[in-house]
Amino acid sequence: MAASTGSNQAIKPDSNLFKSFVGVAAIKKGYEGVDRDKIARTVYEASKDSLYFNHQQKRDEALTEKCNALMERKRLLEESDTTSQLFHADKVVARLKNNRDLSQSIVHIDCDAFYASVEQRDRPDLKDVPFAVGDTVVAACNYIARKTGCRAGMVIAVAKKMCPNLKIVKPNHDRYREVMAQICKAMQKYDPGYEICGTDEAYLNITKYCKEFDIKPWDVVESLRKDIRHETGIAVAAGIAANTQLAKISSTFIKPDGQYQLPSEPDIMMAFIKDLPVRKVTGVGHTLDRQLASIGVATCDDIFSQRQFLRDLFGDRLFEFLLEVYLGCGRTELQATLDQQKKSASIERTFKETSAPDIVERNLRTVCEHVEAKLKELNRAGQTLTVKVKMNDFESYSKQTKLPKAISSARDIFQHSLPFVKATLASKPHQPCRLLGVRLTQLVSKNYTLNAAFQRMADKSTHSKPDSLSGAKEKQLSSPAGKRKLGDNLDSRALSPRKKKSNLALENPEVNPLEPPRCPDEMVRCPICDRDQPLDNVTFNQHLDICLSSSEIQKYS
DNA sequence: GCGGATCAC
DNA sequence: TATGGTGATCCGC
Numbered sequence: 001m002a003a004s005t006g007s008n009q010a011i012k013p014d015s016n017l018f019k020s021f022v023g024v025a026a027i028k029k030g031y032e033g034v035d036r037d038k039i040a041r042t043v044y045e046a047s048k049d050s051l052y053f054n055h056q057q058k059r060d061e062a063l064t065e066k067c068n069a070l071m072e073r074k075r076l077l078e079e080s081d082t083t084s085q086l087f088h089a090d091k092v093v094a095r096l097k098n099n100r101d102l103s104q105s106i107v108h109i110d111c112d113a114f115y116a117s118v119e120q121r122d123r124p125d126l127k128d129v130p131f132a133v134g135d136t137v138v139a140a141c142n143y144i145a146r147k148t149g150c151r152a153g154m155v156i157a158v159a160k161k162m163c164p165n166l167k168i169v170k171p172n173h174d175r176y177r178e179v180m181a182q183i184c185k186a187m188q189k190y191d192p193g194y195e196i197c198g199t200d201e202a203y204l205n206i207t208k209y210c211k212e213f214d215i216k217p218w219d220v221v222e223s224l225r226k227d228i229r230h231e232t233g234i235a236v237a238a239g240i241a242a243n244t245q246l247a248k249i250s251s252t253f254i255k256p257d258g259q260y261q262l263p264s265e266p267d268i269m270m271a272f273i274k275d276l277p278v279r280k281v282t283g284v285g286h287t288l289d290r291q292l293a294s295i296g297v298a299t300c301d302d303i304f305s306q307r308q309f310l311r312d313l314f315g316d317r318l319f320e321f322l323l324e325v326y327l328g329c330g331r332t333e334l335q336a337t338l339d340q341q342k343k344s345a346s347i348e349r350t351f352k353e354t355s356a357p358d359i360v361e362r363n364l365r366t367v368c369e370h371v372e373a374k375l376k377e378l379n380r381a382g383q384t385l386t387v388k389v390k391m392n393d394f395e396s397y398s399k400q401t402k403l404p405k406a407i408s409s410a411r412d413i414f415q416h417s418l419p420f421v422k423a424t425l426a427s428k429p430h431q432p433c434r435l436l437g438v439r440l441t442q443l444v445s446k447n448y449t450l451n452a453a454f455q456r457m458a459d460k461s462t463h464s465k466p467d468s469l470s471g472a473k474e475k476q477l478s479s480p481a482g483k484r485k486l487g488d489n490l491d492s493r494a495l496s497p498r499k500k501k502s503n504l505a506l507e508n509p510e511v512n513p514l515e516p517p518r519c520p521d522e523m524v525r526c527p528i529c530d531r532d533q534p535l536d537n538v539t540f541n542q543h544l545d546i547c548l549s550s551s552e553i554q555k556y557s
Numbered sequence: 558g559c560g561g562a563t564c565a566c
Numbered sequence: 567t568a569t570g571g572t573g574a575t576c577c578g579c
Binding site (some may be wrong): 046092139315344349350394439 | 567568572
Binding site (some may be wrong): 152197198199200201281282284285286287288384386396397398399400401402 | 558559560561562563564565566
C-alpha cells in the first residue's frame with residue numbers, strides 16, 4: 001500500500017527512509033541550520049549499494065507495514081463505540097495524577113559530546129578544527145563538525161565525504177572512564193545514591209542535601225557543576241525537575257553547558273511537555289515514534305487526544321507508559337549505581353566476513369574466552385546461554401538455551417555454542433558470516449557460602465562507608481509494588497560497565513595491598529577492594545585486615 | 558522458555 | 567573505503 005522503497009532508483013525525499021538518513025540530526029543540538037536534505041542525499045549516495053542499506057530498507061518496509069496495520073485497526077476502532085476505553089483511560093490518568101510524587105529534586109547530569117570534550121580538553125590542536133572520535137563509526141564529534149552534518153553513528157568514510165577536512169581521533173576509553181570517575185566523586189558529595197546511565201550521564205536526588213544544608217536545588221546544582229568543571233575541566237549540562245524523565249528533558253534543553261530547572265507544579269510540568277515531540281522522550285525510539293505518528297500522535301499532548309485507542313493498539317504496558325509521558329511522570333527513586341547487580345555478561349565481535357568454518361570457529365573461541373574473562377571479573381557463572389550469528393546480509397539469528405547447570409569456562413561456553421553456529425552456517429551455504437556473539441544470563445554467584453560470610457564482614461565494617469561496600473551485597477531491590485512501570489524500566493536499562501572499579505579507584509587510588517595472585521582458578525572477590533583473592537581463609541583474612549585498615553586510612557587522609 | 562525486536566548510550 | 571558493542575526489557579508464541 002505505502003510507497004514502496006523496494007526499487008532503488010527513486011527514493012523520495014519525504015520518505016521515512018530518506019529522513020532516517022538525517023538520523024538524530026533531526027532532534028539533536030548543534031544541528032540547527034544544517035541542510036538536512038543534503039545530509040540525507042550524501043548518506044544515501046554513499047550507501048545505496050551496500051548490503052547494509054538493503055537490510056535497512058527491508059526493515060523500513062516491515063515497519064511501514066506495521067504502521068499501515070495500526071492505521072487500519074484505528075480506523076475500525078473509530079467506527080466502534082469507544083466510550084468504555086475513554087473511561088478507562090481517564091481512570092488511569094486520574095490514578096497516575098494521584099500517585100505523582102512532586103516532593104523530590106532530581107538532577108540529570110549530561111556531558112554533551114563527552115568523548116569529544118575530553119579530547120578537546122587534552123589536545124589544543126583540536127580547538128578550531130572539525131573532528132570526530134571513533135573507529136569505523138563516529139562515537140562523538142565537536143560542534144564544528146556537526147555544522148557539516150557529521151553525527152554520532154555515522155560511518156567515518158561517509159562523514160569524511162561530507163566534511164573532507166574532518167580529523168579522526170581514536171577513542172581513549174581509559175581516559176573517559178577516569179573523567180567519569182572524577183565526576184562520580186564530585187556527585188558523591190551531594191548524593192551518594194547517584195545513578196549512572198551509560199558512559200556520560202547520571203541522575204542525582206538532591207532532596208536530602210537541600211534540606212540538610214538549607215540550600216535551593218538551583219544553587220546546589222550550580223556548585224556541583226562548578227565542582228565538576230574544576231575537577232575535570234569538562235562542562236556539563238544539568239536539568240532539575242521532580243523526576244528523572246523531566247530532569248533529562250530539562251538538561252537537553254540547555255545543552256551543552258548550563259542548567260535548567262523545571263518547577264514541580266503540575267500545570268507547569270504539563271505545559272512544558274505539551275508540545276514536545278514524543279521522540280524526545282526517553283523510551284520512545286525510532287520505531288515507536290513512527291508507529292505513533294501513523295495514528296496521529298506527534299507530540300505529548302496528542303497522546304491525550306488519542307488515549308481511547310492506545311490500549312487496544314499498543315497493549316497495557318505501553319498504554320500506561322504513554323499516559324505517564326503525557327502527565328510528565330517519571331521515576332523519583334534512583335537505583336544507586338553501587339548497588340546494581342549485573343544480570344548478564346556478553347561479548348559480540350564483528351570481523352572480516354568469512355564462510356570458512358575453521359576461521360569462524362577460531363573467532364568463536366576468542367569470543368568465548370572474552371566471556372570467560374568477564375564472568376571471572378564478576379565472579380559469576382551463567383545458566384542460560386544465548387548465541388548470536390550475523391550473516392553478511394546483516395540478518396542475525398540467535399539461539400537461547402537453558403543449561404542443566406551454570407557454566408563459566410571458555411571451554412564449556414565454546415562447546416555449547418559451537419553446534420548452533422555450525423548449524424546456522426550450514427543452513428546458509430556459502431554465505432559469509434560477519435559477527436558472532438555469546439551471552440550468559442541467569443547469573444549465579446560462584447561462591448555462595450563465602451560470599452555470605454563476606455557480606456556479614458562487610459556489613460560490620462560498613463557504617464561510615466556503606467556505598468563502597470554495598471556493591472558486594474546480594475541486595476534484592478524489592479521495588480514498591482506497582483511503582484515500577486515501563487518508563488522506569490526503559491529508563492534504567494543502561495548501567496555503566498566497570499563503575500565499581502572506577503569508584504574504587506577514585507576513593508582509594510593506591511589501595512592495592514596485595515598484588516592479585518596470578519593463579520586464577522580458586523579465587524574469590526574481596527568485598528572491600530573488589531579484587532580477586534585466593535580462596536584460602538588464612539590468606540584471605542590477612543588480605544582483609546590490610547585492606548580494611550588501608551581503606552580506613554584513606555577515609556581520614 | 559525461546560526468538561525476535563526495541564531502546565539507550 | 568564501507569555500518570559497533572553492552573545490557574535490559576517486552577511481546578508473542
